[in-house]
Amino acid sequence: MIPIDRLSFSRGGSNRRYCATAAKILGSTAVALVLAACATQPVAQPHGPGFLTGLLHGFFVLISLLGSLFYQIRIYAFPNGGFWYDAGFAIGFGANIALLLLLSIARIGGFITRKN
Numbered sequence: 430m431i432p433i434d435r436l437s438f439s440r441g442g443s444n445r446r447y448c449a450t451a452a453k454i455l456g457s458t459a460v461a462l463v464l465a466a467c468a469t470q471p472v473a474q475p476h477g478p479g480f481l482t483g484l485l486h487g488f489f490v491l492i493s494l495l496g497s498l499f500y501q502i503r504i505y506a507f508p509n510g511g512f513w514y515d516a517g518f519a520i521g522f523g524a525n526i527a528l529l530l531l532l533s534i535a536r537i538g539g540f541i542t543r544k545n
Contacts, residue, residue: 473511482506483514487521 478486486493486506493504506514 471508474508475510477508477510478506478514479510480513480517483509483517483519484521485517487518487523488525490518490522491525 483506486504490504493502496502497504505518509515
């Protein structure tokens, strides 16, 4: 353990740099929290898209994202059924990524074998 009297906070200016960096991070975080506090979310619609629609939208999100570059396509239904739509979207997106990874690993790693 270093004795307190041997610590010097004025050498090299590195502590000032750390303090400035910490102040920037804290300031940015404070601004983000203030702006996020102003955001509102609409009430979930009782007959809006639900879990299964979210699952489908999540599974096709990459195709929808590509299509949104050229056409007026939204990748997320708004307004939706709330939590269950979000849960379905997240599960569908996760399944999409897992399937893509599984197919790419199988193709690259040689797990798919052919018998001639």
